[in-house]
Amino acid sequence: MTRFAHPTRRSLRLAGVGAAAVLTLSACSDSSGSDSAADSSASPSGSASAGLSGDVTVFAAASLQESFEELGRQFEQAHPGTTVTFNFAGSDALAASITEGAPADVFASASPRTMKIVTDAGDAEGTPATFARNQLEIATLPGNPENIDSLDDLTDPDLQVVLCDEAVPCGSAAATALEAADLELTPVSYEEDVRAALNRVVLREADAALVYQTDVRAAGDDVEGVDFPEAADAINDYPIALLGEAPNPDAAAAFIELVRSAEGQQVLTGAGFLQP
Known part of the structure; x- marks a missing residue:
């Protein structure tokens, strides 16, 4: 199923209860586990992703909508019991929401500059990885x-x-x-x-x-x-990162693996993105 969300503000980092972003979903799904965004390119059906469950919330640049929705469907089919919830919007608005405490697992930005807002705030886990380019x-x-x-x-x-x-x-x-x-x-x-x-x-x-x-x-x-x-x-690099306070980090890392895998790259290049 698909829902979409809107950016929200942080009153939850210390309180544990927050004013959360209400997301309108774009039908998707999720999959396997890994602990970082960088250096993996596993297939969505890889053995490392066995036993994943729960929701994965992905904040992604608006230009990624069709590609990520397709990857979400693949992820869900490969890993029953998981759901990927997408919030598609301008990268700057998404970065601001993340630094204000909106609950999310993954951030996929349309530029390194907007990703840097998140990394400078200490809200990313590990080093973001470039997964696509666009012009x-x-x-x-x-x-x-x-x-x-x-x-x-x-x-x-x-x-x-x-x-x-x-x-x-x-x-x-x-x-x-x-x-x-x-x-x-x-x-x-x-x-x-x-x-x-x-x-x-x-x-x-x-x-x-x-x-x-x-x-x-x-x-x-x-x-x-x-x-x-x-x-x-004026070609833009698109980085993706696992977020430091990800509610479902294993499944989130597995979704990032799918985005960076051969299957993920096929979907992205089919939509017109350039390879990283």
Whole structure:
């Protein structure tokens, strides 16, 4: 089953009872055990994961939604009795929730910068591992009616262009790409995460948005993607970490193993992510 959650605040680290994030689940599942995010690449059906049970809460960047939901389904099928609960949102909001005490087992961020917020606070167990990379693409209306074929075209004042807020990884990457192109762009809005930016185009509320290529692929026929060379200057690494106060650390580590395994990489590259 699938639920989604929203970030919550910490009044539970010392009290043991907290104002918890209420998560809307995205149907998933979980699996085997390991004690750290780094250096494992076990199959979801590996013997090390025998006997796992309970819930695993994964806070993950919005751009990971389809891929992680698929990995969750695989995990659940391989390990009956476990459930993975996902909270998909902007990486900065998720990092803030974790440092404020929101109960979670795993954090998968869309940039090392937002992961560093968590590691600097001492909330990660071990060293985060990079499991995927992603780069930007221009999302236009189907058929690209404005004939957008470059980053420079987005500076046309007659175009309605949307960017992610610079606080989130997709916005930071967009700023890097624009700087590489020596361009200035004033969007009609800054959105809180990459899916919000993409949806402005899907809903025909904007002519174009700078989003990840994986989000363009996930949107299917609702948008058209346009590559641009400056995207190569703004590729984001995606790190994943087991959290220090994980309620279910063994199953959480096993989920991280799945993400980093050959099976996990196949799902991620199939969604358009680049290998780490």
